Amino acid sequence: MNPERRYAPLSALQHFVYCERQCALIHLEQIWINNRLTAEGNLLHEKVHEESEESRPGMRLVRGLPVVSETLGIIGQCDLVEFLSSRKRSSKASEKWEAVRPVEYKRGRPKSHEADLVQLCAQAISLEEMLGIPITEGALFYGEPRRRTSVSFTPELRATTIQTAQALHALLDRGVTPPALYRASLCRGCSLLSVCLPRRRETPAQAGNWFRDALNQILMES
Ligand code: SF4
Numbered sequence: 001m002n003p004e005r006r007y008a009p010l011s012a013l014q015h016f017v018y019c020e021r022q023c024a025l026i027h028l029e030q031i032w033i034n035n036r037l038t039a040e041g042n043l044l045h046e047k048v049h050e051e052s053e054e055s056r057p058g059m060r061l062v063r064g065l066p067v068v069s070e071t072l073g074i075i076g077q078c079d080l081v082e083f084l085s086s087r088k089r090s091s092k093a094s095e096k097w098e099a100v101r102p103v104e105y106k107r108g109r110p111k112s113h114e115a116d117l118v119q120l121c122a123q124a125i126s127l128e129e130m131l132g133i134p135i136t137e138g139a140l141f142y143g144e145p146r147r148r149t150s151v152s153f154t155p156e157l158r159a160t161t162i163q164t165a166q167a168l169h170a171l172l173d174r175g176v177t178p179p180a181l182y183r184a185s186l187c188r189g190c191s192l193l194s195v196c197l198p199r200r201r202e203t204p205a206q207a208g209n210w211f212r213d214a215l216n217q218i219l220m221e222s
Helices: 010-018 020-027 036-048 113-131 155-174 206-222
Strands: 052-056 060-070 075-082 099-106 137-143 146-152
Touching: 010 020, 010 075, 010 113, 010 155, 010 206, 020 155, 075 113, 099 113, 113 137, 113 146, 113 155
Parallel strands: 099 137
Antiparallel strands: 052 060, 060 075, 075 099, 137 146
8 A cells, every 4th residue: 555645535445346447537537427326325425424423222323423444544434333232321421332333324225246345344344443342243224125234244244345445555556547347237327437438448349249239139129
């Protein structure tokens, strides 16, 4: 990691898992374009990143908590951190918390890729460093359906998160944006599709295959 750029934004981990080129366009080339999905996500996070604290019996809820990790070299903010105690009484500053649980809010549905899991695990690793206690579980709250999904911070997920952070820093240190690779499942939902133009970078043979497949599809549907 370049010592002059010690910390990367937490969000860069998520962008990196989604698509390395997307991550480089945003964090190296400073290109950001909103589409409906990102605008909805921004609105959601504007609400949940408003710093606030709330106490309930046996629980303290902290929203918008800033976090940093030396291990990962990242800095960011947690949507919500729940500090839990088995003692059913109001929290005090001196209370010993028995569990700490980061919760991340996401628009849409659970994804087939690991971007959300890695982002949440990075928050857990950051909190462990800051608070000096082990964190075993967190949660992702998706808007469709409105449901909370528990996430265990397994050794495998932790290893993936650390490797992702190392690969992210290597990308940022290299400073070279990777070439585009069209993957329909990712590119169709990517807000940078119009500037990335992944199909332009396909070889004539690939483009020909795509055109033939699209034509066959049209003919089958007609
Ligand atoms: S359009 Fe596709 S290749 Fe380009 S940045 Fe987005 S996801 Fe990556």
